[in-house]
Amino acid sequence: MFFFTNNIALHLIENPHLVRACAALGVTLPSRKKLATLYLEEAYNSVKAATVAWCRCAGNLAVLATDGWRSRLAASGTPLLNVIKLLPTRAIFCKVIPASGVVKDADWITETHIQLANDVFDGQPDNWVGFLMDNTKANRKAMVQLRQHNPK
Numbered sequence: 001m002f003f004f005t006n007n008i009a010l011h012l013i014e015n016p017h018l019v020r021a022c023a024a025l026g027v028t029l030p031s032r033k034k035l036a037t038l039y040l041e042e043a044y045n046s047v048k049a050a051t052v053a054w055c056r057c058a059g060n061l062a063v064l065a066t067d068g069w070r071s072r073l074a075a076s077g078t079p080l081l082n083v084i085k086l087l088p089t090r091a092i093f094c095k096v097i098p099a100s101g102v103v104k105d106a107d108w109i110t111e112t113h114i115q116l117a118n119d120v121f122d123g124q125p126d127n128w129v130g131f132l133m134d135n136t137k138a139n140r141k142a143m144v145q146l147r148q149h150n151p152k
Contacts, residue, residue, distance in 0.1 A: 003035060004043045010036050051092055055085075062087050064117055065132040068099065079104070083116055086132065094120050106141035109133075113146060 003010060012018065013032050022029050030039060055062065063086040070079045081097040102108055117128045131146060133139045
């Protein structure tokens, strides 16, 4: 899990200096393949289980936050939309959506957020309390449309 939680490139598990240092301590490192398959799957399942438990503690209720951004260094300058699930005690990063080639008007924003809510909340839209997004004209119009779609 150390490699995954500290953003260490997996190929470094084969670094001869690391292998020798660990061997001197009596530690045998896993193979790169095992690290990238079995241990990555175990780490993913552990994080997923913790996320489900955190959501249950919050009564499965959350706010969906989105933030659009662009950087010439990220995805070759493609506009991106970060999706974050906000719980009372923590925030959970859900995904990044590429947003190139679309008109980011209120209709697109509304449709995208409805789809995101269904995806992020496993098809249970009653569990989303609301949305949090930037205060642009298109977003304000989308918020009105979202309230009309789900007036609760």
